[in-house]
Amino acid sequence: MTAHRERKPYRLAVAIAATMLLIAACGSDDVPETDIPAPPPETESPAEEAAAPATTTTEPSIEGTTVTLITHDSFNLSDGTLEEFTAQTGVTVELLEVGDAGTLVAEAILTKGAPLGDVLFGIDNTFLQRGLDAGIFERYESPALAGVPEDLQIDSRHRVTPVDYGDVCVNYWKDAVPWEPVTLDELTFPEFADQLVVQHPETSSPGLAFLLATIAAFGDGWELYWEDLRANGVTVTAGWEDAYYGEFISGGGERSMVVSYASSPPAEVIYADPPTDTAPTGVITESCYRQIEFAGILTGTDNEAGARALIDFMLSETWQNDVPLNMFVYPVIEGATLPPEFVEHTAVPPHPLMLDPAEIEANRDTWTERWVEIVLR
Template identity: 50%
Template sequence: MSTTKKLAATAIAAAVGASTLAACGESKDSATDGGSKSGTVTLVSHDSFLASPAVLKEFTKETGFTVKVLKSGDAGAALNQEILTKGSPRGDVFFGVDNTLLSRALDNGLFTSYEAQGLDRVAAELQLDREQHRVTPVDTGDICVNYDKKYFADRKLAPPQSFDDLIKPEYKNLLVTENAATSSPGLGFLLATAGRYGDDGWQDYWKKLKANGVEVVDGWEQAYNERFSGSAGGKKAKGDRPLVVSYASSPPVEVLYSEPQPQEAPTGVSTGTCFRQTEFAGLLKGAKNEAGGKALLDFLVSKKFQEDMPLNMFVNPVVKDAQLPELFTKHGVVIEKPETVAPEKIAENREQWVKSWSSLVLK
């Protein structure tokens, strides 16, 4: 799922989007559930939120509420701003906190409990706060190493498919990743190695990865569009790294935004290097338009919105009956066994893991 995101390809689409995406309307539910009479509901988000205007107009038609989107940088930056303004939030709903940062949001008491309508169509394992319903799952995505197909084909070298492959001599000086302290995919990749090698092994793995020439940059945009040789941005910037930490959904983005569209994506996914990311939305405590916020949370798990996400934010729906578009299924990759780390363990160890990682890799 910015950087944040996003969510892989999410970051490619991040630059697109208007701050107000639907026509104004008076809410037919504005006097209920403690909501204000305002016809506008404000969604605070990371920069990668994007929805089709027609879909948000449908929300307005159904509820009377207009959606105003307030974008606030990457996922970490957006969350930090809400923590600083908690109790007097800048909007009604916050979207974009993922499982790597969820404990920070919950520990700071940012959200009011609300069980969204339609939540019964979302798998129980994605409902990480199902006892209190302070957040609602909206999408999933997989952070994975991507590779430049042409680079490896030209050299008759098989692309790496696992974490163990990345530390082999034949892949020396080929990988670029993001800073785990400043980037959502960078943090996800760190968590993936913690999940794969455990408390006693992940630091040794990163020592080997560093010895094998891994490059670390601040964020996804720099890694993918400047240093990676396989993206359109990378080609313009003459990137020389054929391996990059991005998302399993990045290949469909390369196809969608290429002119003309190729029959095959120019990039691939190392399927044994992935970490599952789930993004959530929540009703902000102190929201001025609580009724509108609840209606919006219901809408975010509606089939209409869920089916709109894949080619806008390049993430996977969480509802069981949502259909994926053909381009997404044809060029995307399904990750059968991504690495995961329990939210409680992330909460307990995240800060120390990042501190230790920084000491190991950045010094």
């Protein structure tokens, strides 16, 4: 076993290590958007109606305009992908990377009505409700949503559009565990003592996702579960990279289990040095929490037509087929092409865990504070 050889960090490491959850103090007092009934249309007399000339309206041309896409600093696409959008529409895309995902959402809330850009990409279901409650998005239902499964379209008012998704799961090093675990309960068994490393849920996106997974799985018993994990020697890092490339065997550490992603095993194969055809890691599929990443048109944009075109393009084959190997996530469009490594080495969770975004928003701070009391004090 080459457990302690160094491995080249794959691009997902950048994507996740950057996603610190920094918006806990940036709540908004804005009320949620509500449906306002439209006033009745003005009526004309028959004479006025007969005299009124016929009118037609045309959409303003977007060719030659620019759309600013605000995103996190782990955003990545292949060269030529955004240029293809420009070739199709005549619209140039300018990228504005504002930091991690938490900063991204906080900045959008602070600049509501006078946004720094036109489209925001990178808000996920963990913090979605905060953005929706703040009213930072315009409604838009892309025609391409017809190809997206209903269970990924969790905002029925179409203020945001699902673009990709991934599953946060416990990964294990196959050659270093007494058996390949399949349940969350096994992580508390004495045979797995001092083997699990997790991330802090207040500073790490996968750390928060794993906490939410335990709440979804155990309900009111989640606190007892974490007490058992602590008694069994769980260790905590600030972020994903510290866990995966510090404490976990993949980066030379001693721990055989880590909170990571369902897409981590194929990444181990893709970036293996020396090359390998077999993933050295496995996934506990019953531990997986689904994260859906969304894009939305920002309220106050001065190029709404161009923003809509970019949302449509995010659901095109060009974009959807490009995201797996660039951000190690899954495309949302049914029938999108997956790289062979994803097909061969990814364990797809049959029933990924999820919580309602409104429930997360209402309880997140309480849950994380209680987690700190149980695990770190």
